[in-house]
Amino acid sequence: MNEPILRRQFLAHVGQTSPSPLMIEVARAEGVFFHTPEGKRYYDLVAGVSVSNVGHGNPAVVRAVQEQAARYMHVMVYGELIERPQVAYAAKLAALLPEPLSSVYFVNSGAEAVEGALKLAKRFTGRTELVSMRRAYHGSTHGAMSLMGTPEGEEWKAAFRPLLPDVRSIEFNDFGALGAITERTAGVLVEPVQGEAGVRPPAPGYLEALRRRCDEVGALLLFDEIQTGMGRTGALFAMQRYGVVPDIVCLAKAFGGGMPLGAFISSKRIMDSLQTAPALGHITTFGGHPVCCAAGLAALDYLLEHRVVEEVEAKGALYEELLGDHPQVRGIRRSGLLLAVELGSSEKLYRMMELFREEGILSDWFLYCDTAFRISPPLTITREEVCDSARIVRRCLDRL
Numbered sequence: 001m002n003e004p005i006l007r008r009q010f011l012a013h014v015g016q017t018s019p020s021p022l023m024i025e026v027a028r029a030e031g032v033f034f035h036t037p038e039g040k041r042y043y044d045l046v047a048g049v050s051v052s053n054v055g056h057g058n059p060a061v062v063r064a065v066q067e068q069a070a071r072y073m074h075v076m077v078y079g080e081l082i083e084r085p086q087v088a089y090a091a092k093l094a095a096l097l098p099e100p101l102s103s104v105y106f107v108n109s110g111a112e113a114v115e116g117a118l119k120l121a122k123r124f125t126g127r128t129e130l131v132s133m134r135r136a137y138h139g140s141t142h143g144a145m146s147l148m149g150t151p152e153g154e155e156w157k158a159a160f161r162p163l164l165p166d167v168r169s170i171e172f173n174d175f176g177a178l179g180a181i182t183e184r185t186a187g188v189l190v191e192p193v194q195g196e197a198g199v200r201p202p203a204p205g206y207l208e209a210l211r212r213r214c215d216e217v218g219a220l221l222l223f224d225e226i227q228t229g230m231g232r233t234g235a236l237f238a239m240q241r242y243g244v245v246p247d248i249v250c251l252a253k254a255f256g257g258g259m260p261l262g263a264f265i266s267s268k269r270i271m272d273s274l275q276t277a278p279a280l281g282h283i284t285t286f287g288g289h290p291v292c293c294a295a296g297l298a299a300l301d302y303l304l305e306h307r308v309v310e311e312v313e314a315k316g317a318l319y320e321e322l323l324g325d326h327p328q329v330r331g332i333r334r335s336g337l338l339l340a341v342e343l344g345s346s347e348k349l350y351r352m353m354e355l356f357r358e359e360g361i362l363s364d365w366f367l368y369c370d371t372a373f374r375i376s377p378p379l380t381i382t383r384e385e386v387c388d389s390a391r392i393v394r395r396c397l398d399r400l
């Protein structure tokens with residue numbers, strides 16, 4: 001199919017999410033790069049929005065996918081048959097996560113993980129109120145979208161009301177707002193590092209205070225580690241970096257090693273409440289697909305065997321050092337290899353995106369922050385690639 005026809009068919013027949021898609025064709029991807037059919041190479045500083053943590057085309061993941069696809073793909077809806085890739089992945093996670101997070105419910109996506117976690121919190125506590133943070137992003141389905149904080153989230157939510165009732169939002173990092181969590185609250189959902197808010201790490205002591213408040217009133221603490229999990233912040237899970245254990249954690253994105261997979265994980269005691277009254281309270285046909293679990297497990301093994309996570313903090317700090325002193329940069333917010341480089345104006349940011357495109361860099365801005373660009377490459381990026389890509393970013397900054 002020639003290029004103009006392909007582009008026309010893309011616009012006509014592939015459902016669009018914005019009036020101005022990037023429209024760069026991908027021919028192949030490996031490591032931290034993807035290539036167009038014309039042979040142009042891009043540094044992928046988005047990694048599929050924190051998905052490709054072990055790099056594109058990672059041979060260990062490709063092999064796991066091929067082997068499992070040849071053995072069996074989908075057989076029966078989630079939770080009925082014993083499928084080895086699911087069991088092996090769940091057991092490994094249980095061993096790596098702090099206690100009592102030992103029961104893994106596999107789903108298809110981040111939004112579905114959040115849906116399952118919210119339902120579990122309501123079912124376990126018998127309460128209805130859900131609390132989330134301003135500028136939070138938890139997914140695009142009705143339930144997950146309801147938890148986008150007010151007022152900033154209204155830009156997306158308003159057109160789709162009515163959404164979930166009994167939802168309130170509080171300011172992230174505001175210790176004074178914790179009193180809004182009460183005996184009526186089923187669960188508090190929080191990204192330990194806010195991602196789409198433009199990378200906002202927690203204030204010292206904030207997650208601990210949130211944990212204490214939830215314990216005081218009997219509300220469950222739910223961490224959305226969909227973007228921060230699987231090494232992104234410099235620990236395998238951000239909860240380990242910040243030393244606070246939630247009652248439920250949601251994973252997705254890098255969790256599937258590049259394949260679609262999510263999970264909500266809790267203690268066995270909490271999770272078991274989903275089995276009865278009603279039975280089948282959350283069901284999913286493709287959740288925990290054996291090929292996706294095999295890919296996710298291979299990616300996790302790769303992270304562990306190659307000690308990838310141990311170098312994340314240093315590589316993130318290197319980007320900060322290489323870019324932080326440029327006169328166009330107003331500041332850098334960072335957790336591990338998740339960086340928001342602040343330019344201070346959306347006009348500059350849009351121009352920067354054009355320059356990036358010319359120079360072979362894929363970056364992006366954030367849902368709630370269109371004045372900063374994102375750097376969240378595969379965690380396997382080498383120090384040389386950090387330096388080289390930072391040099392190109394600086395060239396774009398010079399041209400701003």
Ligand SMILES: Cc1ncc(COP(=O)(O)O)c(C=O)c1O
Nearest residue numbers: 109110111137138139226227252
């Ligand atoms: C923190 C967070 N939660 C949830 C989601 C939703 O995940 P998904 O797009 O797989 O539904 C995202 C996606 O960007 C996210 O960043």
